[in-house]
Amino acid sequence: MLEVSDLSRSFGSVKALDQVSFTVKPGRLTGFVGSNGAGKTTAMRIIMGVLSADSGTISYQGRPVTRRVDSTFGYMPEERGLYPKMGIQEQLVFFAELHGLSKAQATAGAARLLERLGLSQRAKDPVEKLSLGNQQRAQIAAALVHNPTVLILDEPFSGLDPLAVDTVMEVLKDFAASGAPILFSSHQLDVVERITDDLVIIAGGQIKATGATAALQAQHAGSRYRLRLAPGADASWATAWRGLTEVSVTPGGAGSGGAASDTVVTFGATPDAAADVLRQALTFGPVEGFERDIPSLAQVFKEVIA
Amino acid sequence: MNRVRLVTRREIVTQARSKAFMIGTGVMVLVAFAATALPGLLSRGDEDGDDATKIAAVGDLADQLGGLEGFEVVAADSRAEAERAVRDGSVEAAVAVGGQGGAAGGLEVIAEDEAPASLVAALTLVPKVTLLDPPKVNELVRQVAPAVLAVVFFMVVMMYGQVAAQNTVVEKQTRVIEILLATVPARVLLAGKILSNAVLALATVAALLLAGGLGLAVGGGLKSLTDPGSGLARALGGVPLGELGGSLAWFMIFFMVAFVLFSSLMVGSAATVSRLEEVSSVLTPTMILAMVPYMIIMTPLGRSQTVLGWLSYIPFSSPIAMPVRLILGDTAWWEALASLIILVVTTGLAIALAGKLYENSILRTGARVKFADALKSAG
Numbered sequence: 001m002l003e004v005s006d007l008s009r010s011f012g013s014v015k016a017l018d019q020v021s022f023t024v025k026p027g028r029l030t031g032f033v034g035s036n037g038a039g040k041t042t043a044m045r046i047i048m049g050v051l052s053a054d055s056g057t058i059s060y061q062g063r064p065v066t067r068r069v070d071s072t073f074g075y076m077p078e079e080r081g082l083y084p085k086m087g088i089q090e091q092l093v094f095f096a097e098l099h100g101l102s103k104a105q106a107t108a109g110a111a112r113l114l115e116r117l118g119l120s121q122r123a124k125d126p127v128e129k130l131s132l133g134n135q136q137r138a139q140i141a142a143a144l145v146h147n148p149t150v151l152i153l154d155e156p157f158s159g160l161d162p163l164a165v166d167t168v169m170e171v172l173k174d175f176a177a178s179g180a181p182i183l184f185s186s187h188q189l190d191v192v193e194r195i196t197d198d199l200v201i202i203a204g205g206q207i208k209a210t211g212a213t214a215a216l217q218a219q220h221a222g223s224r225y226r227l228r229l230a231p232g233a234d235a236s237w238a239t240a241w242r243g244l245t246e247v248s249v250t251p252g253g254a255g256s257g258g259a260a261s262d263t264v265v266t267f268g269a270t271p272d273a274a275a276d277v278l279r280q281a282l283t284f285g286p287v288e289g290f291e292r293d294i295p296s297l298a299q300v301f302k303e304v305i306a
Numbered sequence: 307m308n309r310v311r312l313v314t315r316r317e318i319v320t321q322a323r324s325k326a327f328m329i330g331t332g333v334m335v336l337v338a339f340a341a342t343a344l345p346g347l348l349s350r351g352d353e354d355g356d357d358a359t360k361i362a363a364v365g366d367l368a369d370q371l372g373g374l375e376g377f378e379v380v381a382a383d384s385r386a387e388a389e390r391a392v393r394d395g396s397v398e399a400a401v402a403v404g405g406q407g408g409a410a411g412g413l414e415v416i417a418e419d420e421a422p423a424s425l426v427a428a429l430t431l432v433p434k435v436t437l438l439d440p441p442k443v444n445e446l447v448r449q450v451a452p453a454v455l456a457v458v459f460f461m462v463v464m465m466y467g468q469v470a471a472q473n474t475v476v477e478k479q480t481r482v483i484e485i486l487l488a489t490v491p492a493r494v495l496l497a498g499k500i501l502s503n504a505v506l507a508l509a510t511v512a513a514l515l516l517a518g519g520l521g522l523a524v525g526g527g528l529k530s531l532t533d534p535g536s537g538l539a540r541a542l543g544g545v546p547l548g549e550l551g552g553s554l555a556w557f558m559i560f561f562m563v564a565f566v567l568f569s570s571l572m573v574g575s576a577a578t579v580s581r582l583e584e585v586s587s588v589l590t591p592t593m594i595l596a597m598v599p600y601m602i603i604m605t606p607l608g609r610s611q612t613v614l615g616w617l618s619y620i621p622f623s624s625p626i627a628m629p630v631r632l633i634l635g636d637t638a639w640w641e642a643l644a645s646l647i648i649l650v651v652t653t654g655l656a657i658a659l660a661g662k663l664y665e666n667s668i669l670r671t672g673a674r675v676k677f678a679d680a681l682k683s684a685g
Contacts, residue, residue: 035528048488075488079671081481086320098489099313142485 002047002150003027009042016042018205018267020056024150024181024198031213032185033301039205041078041183044154047183048075054055057126060150071099078155078185080139080227081125084128088138089114092145093126096188099146106145113141116171133164140168141275144175145267152177153184168196193297204306213297220300221292225274227281228289231260237280243273264290309490313498314505317473319357321506327469331510334461340519359422362388362400369415371401372430388415398422401429415481432531433546451604451661452630455557458514460600460625462507462561463568469593470503470569471585476578483668492665500569500657507565511558556642557629560649564625567653568596574660578667578675588674599623619645621652 002024009017011114017039024030034040045051047058058065082091089110096106114120117137127135136159143153156172157165173195176182183200186192192199198214201209209216226247229235231252239247245268252263269277281287295303321327358378363371368381380397382388388400399417401606413429415421426614477483477495484493579588599617602608603626608617617627624645631637659681667675 050484071489073488075485076479077484077488079481079484081484083477083482084480085319085323092311094316095485097488098309098486100674197500 001061002183003059003276004043004047005045005057007043007058008054009046009051010054010106015072015205017046017056018051020205020207022200022207022210024183026177026181027176028181028184028197029176029195030198030200031180031192032183032200032202033187033189033192033297034202035305036206037265038202039201041154043202044075044152044185045077047152048073048153049214050075050077072146072149073267074143074146074151076143076153076156080134080135081126082142085126087126087132088119088121088126088141092141096145097144098293099148100147101157109147110141113145115152117141117167132159133161136160137168140171144171149180150191151180151184156184157186165191176214176221183305189301190298195210199297201301201304209304213300214299216304217294217297220295222268222295223268223276224293225269225293226289226293227267227277228262229281229284230286230288231262233285234262235263235265237284238267238277241267241277241280244269244277266293268272268281282298309494310497310501313490314502317499317502318505320473321469321502330465331513334510335513338514341520343524344521347524359399359424360397361422361425362391362397364388364402366402367401367403376424377428385416392416392418399425401425402523405464406684421611438622452608452626455629456600456603456626458511459561459564460596463565463596464593466503466507466510466565467569467596468585468589470499471572471589472582473574474576474586474668475579475582476498478577478668478671480669487669492668493661496570496573496661496664499573500566503569504562504565508562511561519680542620553629553632556632557625558630560646563646563649563653564621566620567649567656568592570653570657570660571595574656574663575677577664578677578680580671580674584674595622599626603627619648621649623648641680 004023005021007017007020007060008015020039032040032044042051046053047065077197082088084093092110092113093103093106095104096109101109111120111123114123117140119134119137119141121132122134122256130138140153140156142152151172153172156168161170166298169191172182173182176197189273191215196213199209199211199213200207211219227235227238229252233252235249238244238249241247246263247267250262250264267274267277278287278290358376360378360380361371361382361675362382364382364385366389368379371377371379385402386396387402388402391397392400399415399422402416403412404415415425415429424582467527470662477486575588575592576585579585589667599620599622602617603623607613608630610625614627614631617623618631618641620627628637628642628645631641642681663677663680666680
């Protein structure tokens with residue numbers, strides 16, 4: 001487990017981090033979200049020892065991480081950069097060796113990662129000859145090549161096409177499965193939503209929320225429900241039902257190409273009133289689905305930092 | 307230590323792959339070879355042709371001149387016959403006794419449009435010279451030695467200092483520096499950078515010396531250097547080569563320390579800028595530190611014993627001035643040692659300064675970081 005405690009850091013009169021504390025649990029993908037300038041990069045740089053904190057501590061498995069005692073962490077900085085004229089494989093081997101791997105381990109690790117990221121064909125090419133997407137993959141490989149104990153990735157998905165996003169997600173999930181804590185920041189909340197186990201939300205240098213992603217979403221779900229009925233069902237009764245607020249009915253029907261869409265009713269209600277609605281719906285006919293309306297991460301984020 | 311080695315190796319490999327660098331070094335080595343080989347080759351060509359100058363001697367002179375080294379003497383019956391031989395080119399010159407208006411018993415050299423200097427010299431009486439207080443070193447060495455040392459020192463320091471400075475900025479510009487710093491401490495990177503350049507510089511100096519030595523061997527200069535009667539040996543004024551070698555060994559020691567001094571300053575300064583275009587301006591202060599002593603030593607001012615004496619203790623000029631004084635032979639070994647200690651201490655301070663500049667500036671991209679800010683701020 002990686003623990004960040006009471007981290008503070010100022011640049012001149014600007015307080016970039018103010019008593020920031022959170023944990024990154026082993027084997028969990030932790031998303032680090034916040035607006036531009038919220039302090040994500042500063043916090044990550046401090047964790048990596050690239051920047052020093054004014055106060056606060058970082059510890060890994062209960063032991064304090066002092067400046068570069070632990071070079072076993074893997075890092076993908078926000079500002080990407082590899083040696084432009086050096087071959088990718090050669091470069092990965094260099095970084096792995098710098099992290100203390102033997103030449104043989106480094107070479108094997110680099111080859112495996114390149115294969116995994118679909119870069120084997122380009123292994124000998126200098127980085128500057130690669131497309132931006134491939135440079136990004138090479139950058140991720142550089143963070144992973146030494147089999148890090150902790151992985152810190154600053155915006156790993158920015159600049160990737162959807163296919164590459166999937167590849168990288170798979171690689172990260174696999175890596176998390178090996179038991180390492182992973183912290184990654186991202187602006188793409190839809191991507192974060194798809195893969196994070198835990199979430200850390202930061203705004204203005206202060207932590208606004210932490211916890212399991214699902215728990216945070218449930219916490220912000222409020223009292224809205226979603227009822228899905230068969231495509232042709234009549235749901236006009238719902239609009240007149242007592243005790244419901246903000247009822248909206250989206251009638252279903254035959255979609256183009258023959259696929260029919262459900263009739264969807266969303267409403268705000270107390271749990272008891274919601275249960276009544278469900279019972280009523282069942283008397284009219286089949287119910288395709290009934291659930292508490294889970295807010296998207298984007299909605300949670302807006303609520304948290306508001 | 308292992309990580310310093312990795313960084314050093316990467317820098318050297320990268321540099322060795324750079325075409326511009328290899329061509330530049332190759333040209334330097336070729337020039338060194340050509341400069342030492344060609345004069346020997348060309349002059350040997352002359353000597354071969356003139357191996358024995360053919361001359362005519364009138365009458366009895368033929369017997370007397372018969373033993374004259376380097377000449378093939380042909381007897382001529384009369385002055386007229388000798389003149390004819392000169393005109394038709396069968397001999398280069400003729401020698402006769404007396405001649406009109408000549409001193410009694412004096413010799414007359416007859417040639418077509420120019421008398422062979424070697425012949426005139428061979429027939430001239432040179433008085434024996436005895437110097438009561440001979441200079442230890444010939445004037446030529448006095449002039450050439452400082453220039454050669456200064457040029458070698460200045461070129462190598464400038465060339466490699468700039469290479470190291472540029473590589474520093476490239477890492478900053480391409481942002482690879484952040485991954486590097488997340489992996490190893492800044493001082494490891496700095497050490498690797500300076501070390502790799504020292505290795506490359508030493509290799510270059512060695513290559514230059516080798517090329518020069520090879521050039522001397524091919525051009526026959528080496529023989530003339532060791533042959534006491536040769537021009538080069540005369541030019542060296544009888545300096546025992548061993549003693550010169552000792553001074554050169556001192557030069558190499560001073561050179562290596564001073565190289566580290568200058569390259570640390572250059573890398574430290576370079577860390578404060580973010581773009582390659584800014585490198586030359588940020589290096590200017592260091593360049594001036596290297597250039598001023600170089601200029602002084604190259605000018606007549608550098609021949610003043612007092613000036614040279616002072617320069618040999620100032621750390622930025624001592625790498626040139628002290629070896630020059632040693633070659634000129636007016637210096638005791640302890641003076642060299644004292645100067646070396648001053649240089650080593652200064653270099654230590656320079657490394658500390660460069661380390662601070664480097665650590666505090668290397669992550670700050672954008673505008674150039676002011677030296678004062680870099681020195682006082684932390685992280």
